[in-house]
Amino acid sequence: MASNGIKDRVAIVGMGCTPFGEHWDKGADDLLVDAATEAWKSAGVGPDDIDAYWLGTMGSGVSGLMLSEALKLAYKPVTRLENMCATGSEAMRNAAYAVASGAYDLVMAIGVEKLKDSGFSGLTGSRPPSDGTDPTMTAPATFSLLAPAYAKKYGVDEATLKQVLARIAWKNHRNGAKNPKAQFRKEVAMDKICASPSVAGMLGIFDCSGVSDGSAAAILCRAEDAHKYTKHPIYLKALSFAAGPAEGYFSQDYDFTSFPEVVASSRDAYKQAGVTDPRAQISMAEVHDCFTPTELVLMEDMGFSPRGQAWKDEQEGRFDLEGAQPVNPDGGLKSFGHPIGASGLRMMYEMWLQLRGEAGARQIKSPKLGLTHNLGGAPGRCVSFVSIVGSELG
Amino acid sequence: MGAGKGERTVASYDEDAVSMGVEAARDAVRGASDIDTLIFATTSPPYAEKLNAATLAAALDLPRTLRSLELGASTRMGLGALLAGADAASAGGRALVVAADVVIGAPGGGRESGSGDGAVAFVTGPDSEAIAKVVGRASATAEILDVWRLPTDPFAKQWEERFGAETLGPIVLDTATRALKSAGIGPADLATVILDGTNARAMAVIPEALRLKPEQLADPLLGAVGRTGSAHAGLLLARALDRARAGDRILVVAGGDGCDAIVLEVTAKVEAARPVHSVDRWLGSKRNDLPYNTYLKWRGILPFEPPRRPEPERPAAPPMQRAGHWKHAFFGSRCEACGTGHLPPQRVCVKCAAVDQMREERFSEASCKVATYTLDHLAYTLQPPVVAAIVDFEGGGRLSCELTDVDPKSVAIGNELEMTFRRLYTGQGVHNYFWKARPKR
Numbered sequence: 001m002a003s004n005g006i007k008d009r010v011a012i013v014g015m016g017c018t019p020f021g022e023h024w025d026k027g028a029d030d031l032l033v034d035a036a037t038e039a040w041k042s043a044g045v046g047p048d049d050i051d052a053y054w055l056g057t058m059g060s061g062v063s064g065l066m067l068s069e070a071l072k073l074a075y076k077p078v079t080r081l082e083n084m085c086a087t088g089s090e091a092m093r094n095a096a097y098a099v100a101s102g103a104y105d106l107v108m109a110i111g112v113e114k115l116k117d118s119g120f121s122g123l124t125g126s127r128p129p130s131d132g133t134d135p136t137m138t139a140p141a142t143f144s145l146l147a148p149a150y151a152k153k154y155g156v157d158e159a160t161l162k163q164v165l166a167r168i169a170w171k172n173h174r175n176g177a178k179n180p181k182a183q184f185r186k187e188v189a190m191d192k193i194c195a196s197p198s199v200a201g202m203l204g205i206f207d208c209s210g211v212s213d214g215s216a217a218a219i220l221c222r223a224e225d226a227h228k229y230t231k232h233p234i235y236l237k238a239l240s241f242a243a244g245p246a247e248g249y250f251s252q253d254y255d256f257t258s259f260p261e262v263v264a265s266s267r268d269a270y271k272q273a274g275v276t277d278p279r280a281q282i283s284m285a286e287v288h289d290c291f292t293p294t295e296l297v298l299m300e301d302m303g304f305s306p307r308g309q310a311w312k313d314e315q316e317g318r319f320d321l322e323g324a325q326p327v328n329p330d331g332g333l334k335s336f337g338h339p340i341g342a343s344g345l346r347m348m349y350e351m352w353l354q355l356r357g358e359a360g361a362r363q364i365k366s367p368k369l370g371l372t373h374n375l376g377g378a379p380g381r382c383v384s385f386v387s388i389v390g391s392e393l394g
Numbered sequence: 395m396g397a398g399k400g401e402r403t404v405a406s407y408d409e410d411a412v413s414m415g416v417e418a419a420r421d422a423v424r425g426a427s428d429i430d431t432l433i434f435a436t437t438s439p440p441y442a443e444k445l446n447a448a449t450l451a452a453a454l455d456l457p458r459t460l461r462s463l464e465l466g467a468s469t470r471m472g473l474g475a476l477l478a479g480a481d482a483a484s485a486g487g488r489a490l491v492v493a494a495d496v497v498i499g500a501p502g503g504g505r506e507s508g509s510g511d512g513a514v515a516f517v518t519g520p521d522s523e524a525i526a527k528v529v530g531r532a533s534a535t536a537e538i539l540d541v542w543r544l545p546t547d548p549f550a551k552q553w554e555e556r557f558g559a560e561t562l563g564p565i566v567l568d569t570a571t572r573a574l575k576s577a578g579i580g581p582a583d584l585a586t587v588i589l590d591g592t593n594a595r596a597m598a599v600i601p602e603a604l605r606l607k608p609e610q611l612a613d614p615l616l617g618a619v620g621r622t623g624s625a626h627a628g629l630l631l632a633r634a635l636d637r638a639r640a641g642d643r644i645l646v647v648a649g650g651d652g653c654d655a656i657v658l659e660v661t662a663k664v665e666a667a668r669p670v671h672s673v674d675r676w677l678g679s680k681r682n683d684l685p686y687n688t689y690l691k692w693r694g695i696l697p698f699e700p701p702r703r704p705e706p707e708r709p710a711a712p713p714m715q716r717a718g719h720w721k722h723a724f725f726g727s728r729c730e731a732c733g734t735g736h737l738p739p740q741r742v743c744v745k746c747a748a749v750d751q752m753r754e755e756r757f758s759e760a761s762c763k764v765a766t767y768t769l770d771h772l773a774y775t776l777q778p779p780v781v782a783a784i785v786d787f788e789g790g791g792r793l794s795c796e797l798t799d800v801d802p803k804s805v806a807i808g809n810e811l812e813m814t815f816r817r818l819y820t821g822q823g824v825h826n827y828f829w830k831a832r833p834k835r
Contacts, residue, residue, distance in 0.1 A: 126704075133738065141768045256766045
């Protein structure tokens with residue numbers, strides 16, 4: 001995979017993030033105003049200082065007008081984009097490349113989603129007119145396909161795997177409990193997680209990310225300009241995005257224990273950032289734990305655990321807040337919530353806080369490199385984004 | 395179910411007269427060529443206006459030059475369709491005759507407990523190929539108020555039975571007698587007599603009047619299947635043919651608003667043409683665990699709390715048209731450069747990226763197995779949970795699809811499956827037919 005990367009050329013100088021949750025009293029426009037205002041304030045700028053905007057939303061609105069109208073932007077370029085659950089990350093990637101190109105000096109990437117207004121359980125969304133032959137699997141069902149395949153391939157009995165998955169949920173709820181902006185701020189006992197009603201396959205309610213409303217925003221500029229806006233910028237070391245050929249849905253070679261798209265995008269990101277040993281060099285990660293088996297498999301795909309070993313690493317606490325390589329310190333999609341278009345930027349918001357030493361009760365001790373990972377689609381057919389960020393140049 | 399002690403067949407929540415018709419016809423057309431006419435009889439058409447036979451033809455991949463006929467309004471049209479098929483054969487053609495019905499009765503009534511759902515299919519052609527030749531026939535049409543149903547009514551009504559016996563009975567007897575006369579044989583020459591009609595008492599006139607022996611009468615399967623509407627006379631005939639020997643003569647009589655009768659003589663070809671699934675084999679693959687309230691829910695009789703999910707959207711006409719060969723006949727594609735199978739058909743190979751080097755391949759008869767699976771408790775369905783699986787086909791090719799006729803607890807990686815044509819759902823008044831996998835039967 002070829003990419004030149006923009007290591008240390010672009011910095012994040014301001015961020016904002018609304019609390020995620022059930023915002024019955026706020027529309028998508030309100031959430032955008034809240035996140036943008038916080039980001040402007042954080043960088044010490046106003047709307048007119050931003051040269052261009054990238055707005056990510058999967059289904060809460062269309063066109064750049066969704067943002068410009070809410071923020072009353074004065075004739076700025078606003079790009080609205082969508083890449084399923086990786087929409088927020090995709091907004092940031094495009095904004096960063098626009099800065100790196102020299103086209104703009106200061107830009108904002110902002111993501112938003114309003115999911116709770118639909119009245120339905122789980123994710124919904126209208127599809128284009130179709131022939132009606134697409135399989136009727138909900139999101140938890142598609143990700144639950146990983147569990148029996150993983151159990152069979154690595155000889156993990158289902159009861160043990162269920163415990164491992166529950167522990168992932170337990171960990172992320174435990175982290176989220178320390179986060180004032182998270183949707184769910186309570187620790188949840190292992191047996192309660194295991195006993196939760198079944199949603200799909202081995203997955204219970206507690207194996208699924210929170211359906212929520214929220215928005216998050218980042219302000220980016222060239223690295224050399226970063227100190228104009230903040231004492232503590234964070235620098236983009238790598239941005240990598242991969243859309244797969246949907247091989248898993250056509251080829252019998254794919255065995256539903258991996259995301260090849262994640263393997264490709266993480267390897268590309270490591271190359272851009274000069275990371276040779278991700279298990280040792282990545283201090284912390286925010287990964288796309290949409291469902292608990294996803295996080296399990298991601299650990300192997302990103303090289304945090306050897307193949308077939310992530311279930312042991314999870315059990316041994318390697319990815320706990322106090323572990324060797326904390327994963328989802330902010331609670332992840334699991335307890336922070338998952339308003340689709342905002343999630344990728346929410347992950348970066350946690351990096352922003354952690355790398356600046358502002359993460360409070362869940363602060364990780366002197367992190368060097370942070371990774372965000374955000375995917376959309378389903379096992380065998382997805383898009384994957386990986387970023388690597390740090391607080392120091394070089 | 396209902397008041398009686400017996401069993402009745404029940405079409406699953408994703409079956410209807412069309413999908414069951416396809417199931418029956420797949421077996422019938424195996425090895426048959428040059429079918430130029432399709433005749434479909436049902437009193438429970440999924441569409442009141444739109445040719446249901448066209449869906450059958452598409453699923454069976456019958457030629458575009460096909461002539462289709464659709465018969466309804468009386469269960470007698472099941473046998474009427476077979477007679478029409480015989481006419482088509484006499485004219486030098488080959489016809490596929492399909493009769494199918496989902497029969498619903500008012501809850502608790504005799505029509506509910508005494509009916510069954512079923513489908514049957516025959517191919518008619520020249521005598522030189524026949525497993526059974528038509529050697530005699532007769533018909534009658536009579537205006538009698540026996541069974542009736544308004545187009546808007548869910549359940550049929552019936553006049554009290556004795557009236558039918560006295561008015562329809564003599565007509566039925568006369569028709570059967572004329573059929574025998576046209577065949578030039580007597581009642582004693584018959585190996586099997588099949589009697590089916592809207593009015594059981596009217597049909598009961600025949601055995602006594604013709605002095606038939608009990609062993610000549612085919613089991614009407616009322617306790618094991620129930621009367622399957624338009625399909626029933628044909629179903630009993632198919633079962634008789636499953637057991638028939640060369641030289642046997644079979645009389646089939648179907649009564650209702652008149653009568654049709656046909657005399658068949660079984661040929662020596664019957665042995666070589668036994669279907670893959672005999673009637674008794676189908677009956678033996680039954681499941682017997684359907685709660686009555688679930689049945690009522692499937693038939694739309696019992697309102698129920700819908701899942702908190704958006705209702706399925708109707709499929710759209712142009713994409714259905716473009717995907718017709720895939721959607722209905724289950725044609726995928728295979729890359730001519732590297733041999734990789736694709737479902738649905740693709741233009742670009744997932745393996746070698748060759749562009750437009752695909753040939754069509756039909757996967758409907760291929761064996762397949764579970765690669766991985768899930769039980770989806772959230773998805774919208776009349777029968778939760780949706781059992782969904784990644785299915786790998788023998789010889790290559792993979793599909794993500796629903797499983798049906800399956801015990802969710804029994805699903806495991808490696809399970810053997812076969813494909814079946816079903817109605818996935820009905821969205822905004824449009825039926826969405828497609829294929830599902832089911833445990834091999």
